Amino acid sequence: MKAMILAAGRGQRLRPDTDHTPKPLLPIAGEPLITHHLRKLAASGCRDVVINTGWLGAQLPAALGDGAAWGVRIHYSPEGWPALETGGGIRRALPLLGADPFLLINGDVWTDADYAQLLGRPLAAEDHAHLWLVDNPKGHTAGDFAVVEGRLCNTGSRKTYSGVALLRPALLAGAPEGGFPLAPWLRKAADANRASAALLPGRWCDVGTPERRAALETALLAP
Incomplete structure (x- = not known):
């Protein structure tokens, strides 16, 4: 199974650091945030990774190369600027991802969850998506989705x-070219029980604000 890391965003709330560095390349505990994902993907057995690029996008291939240093093969999906949002970025990258289900990771999150638990979990034939949800963090108390049985x-x-x-690529069947968010397509799948x-x-x-980035780094570096 392939994976895609969404890495094209501006990181407005992390300015001024993101004025000169793409958000996924900001260091967390001594290494760029995105390389935490690359190492975890390799450890889980995932070898082919698609990364979309947008804001300061040339810095990502310059820093990561072909991915061999982390045990993966990176394929880049350049979008230029402005980038295509989450849904549009995935749609643009579908020729690189192929026809099979793929693992999607937002480039501005960190987790210690084992990706092998998703990579080894086949989607039901009728399903277009399987999401990992978390308890609502401060500042997002309304949440996004419910899970029932x-x-x-x-x-x-x-x-x-x-x-x-x-x-599953079929999630975006009929999606237009250009920029659009992913969330409405996930809501559509939920309404259809798919x-x-x-x-x-x-x-x-x-890792979307300086405060959360600093707190994560403190936690990871704690003895």
């Missing part, structure tokens, strides 16, 4: 989408 739902006690999921969900089995952090 293992199914992704738009109503109920909501949790927050972790930014880690298994997706998506499952579970709580993420491990620690998780959305």
